[in-house]
Amino acid sequence: xxxxxxxxxxxxxxxxxxxxxxxxxxxxxxxxxxxxxxxxxxxxxxxxxxxxxxxxxxxxxxxxxxxxxxxxxxxxxxxxxxxxxxxxxxxxxxxxxxxxxxxxxxxxxxxxxxxxxxxxxxxxxxxxxxxxxxxxxxxxxxxxxxxxxxxxxxxxxxxxxxxxxxxxxxxxxxxxxxxxxxxxxxxxxxxxxxxxxxxxxxxxxxxxxxxxxxxxxxxxxxxxxxxxxxxxxxxxxxxxxxxxxxxxxxxxxxxxxxxxxxxxxxxxxxxx
Amino acid sequence: xxxxxxxxxxxxxxxxxxxxxxxxxxxxxxxxxxxxxxxxxxxxxxxxxxxxxxxxxxxxxxxxxxxxxxxxxxxxxxxxxxxxxxxxxxxxxxxxxxxxxxxxxxxxxxxxxxxxxxxxxxxxxxxxxxxxxxxxxxxxxxxxxxxxxxxxxxxxxxxxxxxxxxxxxxxxxxxxxxxxx
Numbered sequence: 001x002x003x004x005x006x007x008x009x010x011x012x013x014x015x016x017x018x019x020x021x022x023x024x025x026x027x028x029x030x031x032x033x034x035x036x037x038x039x040x041x042x043x044x045x046x047x048x049x050x051x052x053x054x055x056x057x058x059x060x061x062x063x064x065x066x067x068x069x070x071x072x073x074x075x076x077x078x079x080x081x082x083x084x085x086x087x088x089x090x091x092x093x094x095x096x097x098x099x100x101x102x103x104x105x106x107x108x109x110x111x112x113x114x115x116x117x118x119x120x121x122x123x124x125x126x127x128x129x130x131x132x133x134x135x136x137x138x139x140x141x142x143x144x145x146x147x148x149x150x151x152x153x154x155x156x157x158x159x160x161x162x163x164x165x166x167x168x169x170x171x172x173x174x175x176x177x178x179x180x181x182x183x184x185x186x187x188x189x190x191x192x193x194x195x196x197x198x199x200x201x202x203x204x205x206x207x208x209x210x211x212x213x214x215x216x217x218x219x220x221x222x223x224x225x226x227x228x229x230x231x232x233x234x235x236x237x238x239x240x241x242x243x244x245x246x247x248x249x250x251x252x253x254x255x256x257x258x259x260x261x262x263x264x265x266x267x268x269x270x271x272x
Numbered sequence: 273x274x275x276x277x278x279x280x281x282x283x284x285x286x287x288x289x290x291x292x293x294x295x296x297x298x299x300x301x302x303x304x305x306x307x308x309x310x311x312x313x314x315x316x317x318x319x320x321x322x323x324x325x326x327x328x329x330x331x332x333x334x335x336x337x338x339x340x341x342x343x344x345x346x347x348x349x350x351x352x353x354x355x356x357x358x359x360x361x362x363x364x365x366x367x368x369x370x371x372x373x374x375x376x377x378x379x380x381x382x383x384x385x386x387x388x389x390x391x392x393x394x395x396x397x398x399x400x401x402x403x404x405x406x407x408x409x410x411x412x413x414x415x416x417x418x419x420x421x422x423x424x425x426x427x428x429x430x431x432x433x434x435x436x437x438x439x440x441x442x443x444x445x446x447x448x449x450x451x452x453x
Contacts, residue, residue, distance in 0.1 A: 007419070012409070013405045013406060016404075016405035017423075021401065024401045031376065
């Protein structure tokens with residue numbers, strides 16, 4: 001009788017153990033397969049979200065650039081041409097009345113018109129740097145730095161290494177130009193920088209830009225924090241443009257007197 | 273984790289040696305029963321990293337130590353022994369299931385098969401769910417030698433599986449740490 005109850009207990013333990021093990025295996029299998037499925041779904045959703053965001057970003061940046069181009073063209077072709085024609089006519093009138101008081105006044109107004117035409121030209125350059133399309137990003141940046149140097153005593157060093165202009169597509173050139181312009185403005189405005197060094201390096205399939213400046217800049221975590229805050233539109237634009245170019249940007253605060261910003265952009269053959 | 277595996281290794285070697293030399297080894301088992309759950313609690317504490325869950329694990333550890341201590345004074349009390357094993361197995365199985373639940377909820381690990389702790393968790397789940405009945409009721413059929421031997425054979429097989437999976441888990445965790453640096 002005792003042996004029979006022992007066998008029953010033995011069978012109970014054995015079947016209980018088998019059942020528990022089966023349950024454990026089923027749970028492990030379920031968790032593994034379900035986690036895999038959920039993760040794939042999440043990755044797909046993330047991909048769709050990223051693609052949508054990129055498409056929106058691309059559309060907004062392209063619309064912005066198209067609008068800038070349109071305004072620049074209108075200013076140049078309509079207002080610029082009209083002002084030049086007005087200047088020619090006034091010159092003609094001034095020549096015809098050069099000895100009269102009215103002629104002298106017209107000459108003064110021509111000087112004022114000249115400064116207006118210069119102002120319009122500068123606005124045009126701001127909207128769409130003419131040398132960017134014709135001469136390339138390096139010349140465009142040199143011109144930009146020259147303009148800044150005329151107003152403020154800042155030293156610029158622009159260097160290149162293995163740089164090939166033909167490997168950069170016009171879109172990349174334009175966005176890169178705007179990024180460097182924004183970084184330059186920030187360095188002058190916030191870090192009171194007096195010496196800015198920009199170096200373009202082409203390494204295999206990517207373009208690296210090192211933007212060094214004296215003065216206390218941002219560290220990477222500060223940059224990321226500012227992106228999440230409500231202000232700092234300039235930095236957000238930089239990040240958007242970097243995302244548009246599928247590149248990366250890294251802010252390095254070397255010390256209180258030196259900062260480095262490193263940009264890396266992949267060079268895509270089909271863009272050229 | 274390494275400490276746990278090292279302790280298991282030392283205990284197994286000592287138990288084998290003492291039984292071979294016909295030396296009583298129940299004191300070693302007693303010390304091990306104190307340490308094992310504490311080490312497992314510590315392993316899960318690091319994974320959960322949550323104050324409430326850590327408090328729950330600490331509570332479990334305290335209850336466990338009290339149960340073992342009470343059992344030391346009443347070694348012949350079988351229901352106490354059954355409760356002790358049941359509490360240990362249930363708590364660790366709960367921890368293992370909770371770890372799985374967290375992975376499904378958070379979806380923070382892309383590939384579970386390359387995750388070191390996945391194997392460690394599986395090891396604990398399989399061993400403690402597989403041996404829950406053996407530890408609880410085997411004492412009741414201690415006299416029936418051939419049947420008890422069969423049950424201890426299952427325990428030994430599960431123990432081997434546990435140690436293989438733990439070793440695999442530690443190996444993968446070490447590789448993860450190396451790749452992080």
